[in-house]
Amino acid sequence: xxxxxxxxxxxxxxxxxxxxxxxxxxxxxxxxxxxxxxxxxxxxxxxxxxxxxxxxxxxxxxxxxxxxxxxxxxxxxxxxxxxxxxxxxxxxxxxxxxxxxxxxxxxxxxxxxxxxxxxxxxxxxxxxxxxxxxxxxxxxxxxxxxxxxxxxxxxxxxxxxxxxxxxxxxxxxxxxxxxxxxxxxxxxxxxxxxxxxxxxxxxxxxxxxxxxxxxxxxxxxxxxxxxxxxxxxxxxxxxxxxxxxxxxxxxxxxxxxxxxxxxxxxxxxxxxxxxxxxxxxxxxxxxxxxxxxxxxxxxxx
Amino acid sequence: xxxxxxxxxxxxxxxxxxxxxxxxxxxxxxxxxxxxxxxxxxxxxxxxxxxxxxxxxxxxxxxxxxxxxxxxxxxxxxxxxxxxxxxxxxxxxxxxxxxxxxxxxxxxxxxxxxxxxxxxxxxxxxxxxxxxxxxxxxxxxxxxxxxxxxxxxxxxxxxxxxxxxxxxxxxxxxxxxxxxxxxxxxxxxxxxxxxxxxxxxxxxxxxxxxxxxxxxxxxxxxxxxxxxxxxxxxxxxxxxxxxxxxxxxxxxxxxxxxxxxxxxxxxxxxxxxxxxxxxxxxxx
Numbered sequence: 001x002x003x004x005x006x007x008x009x010x011x012x013x014x015x016x017x018x019x020x021x022x023x024x025x026x027x028x029x030x031x032x033x034x035x036x037x038x039x040x041x042x043x044x045x046x047x048x049x050x051x052x053x054x055x056x057x058x059x060x061x062x063x064x065x066x067x068x069x070x071x072x073x074x075x076x077x078x079x080x081x082x083x084x085x086x087x088x089x090x091x092x093x094x095x096x097x098x099x100x101x102x103x104x105x106x107x108x109x110x111x112x113x114x115x116x117x118x119x120x121x122x123x124x125x126x127x128x129x130x131x132x133x134x135x136x137x138x139x140x141x142x143x144x145x146x147x148x149x150x151x152x153x154x155x156x157x158x159x160x161x162x163x164x165x166x167x168x169x170x171x172x173x174x175x176x177x178x179x180x181x182x183x184x185x186x187x188x189x190x191x192x193x194x195x196x197x198x199x200x201x202x203x204x205x206x207x208x209x210x211x212x213x214x215x216x217x218x219x220x221x222x223x224x225x226x227x228x229x230x231x232x233x234x235x236x237x238x239x240x241x242x243x244x245x246x247x248x249x250x251x252x253x254x255x256x257x258x259x260x261x262x263x264x265x266x267x268x269x270x271x272x273x274x275x276x277x278x279x280x281x282x283x284x285x286x287x288x289x290x291x292x293x294x295x296x297x298x299x300x301x
Numbered sequence: 302x303x304x305x306x307x308x309x310x311x312x313x314x315x316x317x318x319x320x321x322x323x324x325x326x327x328x329x330x331x332x333x334x335x336x337x338x339x340x341x342x343x344x345x346x347x348x349x350x351x352x353x354x355x356x357x358x359x360x361x362x363x364x365x366x367x368x369x370x371x372x373x374x375x376x377x378x379x380x381x382x383x384x385x386x387x388x389x390x391x392x393x394x395x396x397x398x399x400x401x402x403x404x405x406x407x408x409x410x411x412x413x414x415x416x417x418x419x420x421x422x423x424x425x426x427x428x429x430x431x432x433x434x435x436x437x438x439x440x441x442x443x444x445x446x447x448x449x450x451x452x453x454x455x456x457x458x459x460x461x462x463x464x465x466x467x468x469x470x471x472x473x474x475x476x477x478x479x480x481x482x483x484x485x486x487x488x489x490x491x492x493x494x495x496x497x498x499x500x501x502x503x504x505x506x507x508x509x510x511x512x513x514x515x516x517x518x519x520x521x522x523x524x525x526x527x528x529x530x531x532x533x534x535x536x537x538x539x540x541x542x543x544x545x546x547x548x549x550x551x552x553x554x555x556x557x558x559x560x561x562x563x564x565x566x567x568x569x570x571x572x573x574x575x576x577x578x579x580x581x582x583x584x585x
Binding site for chain 1: 305306308309312313315316317319320322323324326327330333334380381384385387388389392393401402404405406407408409411412413414415416417418419420422423424427444447448451475476477501504505506507508511512534535537538541542551554558561562565566568569570573
């Protein structure tokens with residue numbers, strides 16, 4: 001009896017330890033998110049002992065290495081980020097939604113089996129590869145089409161970013177479209193609607209929240225993308241309405257300036273402050289997307 | 302023809318054209334890389350170090366660096382990711398804790414990669430004094446791919462029917478024995494798919510490693526996790542934007558792109574194949 005009891009106790013202990021170990025692993029994600037946020041805050045906060053938050057958010061010059069008077073105004077970088085993202089979304093939202101409808105509603109099942117992996121491959125291409133393509137090929141096409149003098153520009157960055165965001169929009173929007181119950185479509189067809197009328201009046205309205213979430217996540221992706229815009233836009237930190245001029249995003253600024261900055265300098269802390277700004281913006285878009293999704297789940301039930 | 306159907310046909314044609322043009326762009330891009338890059342790829346290019354101010358020779362150190370970085374990443378991400386997924390699916394009860402973890406995973410997945418880079422630079426490279434090294438880079442990439450591994454493993458575990466667990470528990474097996482012998486084996490293709498996708502993602506990421514792990518030029522093969530390295534992704538970036546003679550080295554960059562793309566796309570392809578085959582073979 002003793003031996004049995006002993007074994008059972010050992011077994012229970014093992015089970016207990018394993019559960020605790022698994023629990024600990026599961027908490028790592030939470031710890032990491034908190035750690036990243038706290039670390040960014042702790043390294044970014046010292047910047048505001050010398051730069052006022054108002055100056056940081058409304059200053060029109062980002063000249064951190066100026067010998068005369070370093071300036072840390074983020075407006076040109078925010079503007080660059082928004083400009084490139086806006087161009088990207090203008091292209092990728094309509095195209096992405098059209099592809100999602102095509103794959104979800106129109107394509108033959110075999111066609112669908114081929115198209116979905118291709119869209120996944122599109123998502124699998126590394127951003128530095130897209131960046132290289134924008135740098136050497138796309139920039140030339142755009143220059144030939146428009147005759148612009150600055151070869152690398154906001155439009156170039158926006159177009160390549162659009163291509164990169166399309167898979168995100170397609171796969172999520174397609175999920176939303178296919179999750180519309182079959183009965184909805186059948187009811188519409190039974191009333192004499194054509195396939196397109198059914199898509200237009202039944203499928204799209206009831207998958208709208210999912211499509212909206214897809215678009216919001218696309219926004220988050222586009223704002224946070226680094227390498228492609230870094231290589232495609234020319235990186236001049238100026239506010240310029242012309243999309244054929246060079247522009248510079250928040251992400252590109254961090255990528256360019258971090259390797260050259262002196263540890264602990266004002267500029268170093270300003271880069272972390274910039275990262276906080278980026279973190280907050282992308283977090284807002286992701287949060288909005290997940291709220292929309294959650295609401296969708298609730299109404300569907 | 303019925304105007305209603307004509308309208309439908311026009312719309313569907315437009316959607317088809319949109320789909321075709323994006324795919325056309327993808328193939329055109331890949332074709333550009335193949336036609337410009339295939340010429341430089343030969344045995345020397347793959348096995349030699351860069352020579353003559355990086356205008357000749359090969360990319361061997363970059364290939365090795367990418368392999369080391371991705372191995373380091375997956376060695377961290379696979380155990381933590383799978384363990385998290387097991388806890389979430391098999392042990393945790395629906396409630397606040399699970400909701401918090403879920404939102405943490407979603408948030409982590411949404412953090413821009415450059416922030417992983419800056420965070421890794423400040424914390425691992427400087428504060429923990431790991432320096433510009435494979436260790437720092439792997440840690441930064443680990444944080445980046447962790448959500449990928451967790452999500453894929455969780456889905457794989459959820460797809461194993463409840464009856465598999467009940468059968469084992471009814472025979473007197475403990476919870477862990479059940480998971481170990483009756484759940485994990487059936488979830489393994491899904492877990493493997495997730496791991497491969499995570500490796501592909503890590504191999505292609507550039508922004509985090511240029512701040513934590515890589516050098517423009519470091520021809521020696523790293524022999525410790527604390528060594529810095531070259532890597533394919535960063536090599537493409539440096540060579541196309543920072544080399545003093547950009548035009549001269551352009552063919553070499555095409556070659557490097559082709560090698561990186563070959564690795565990343567074949568990993569993605571393998572993952573897709575494993576998944577479809579598993580889905581087809583699944584009998585429950």
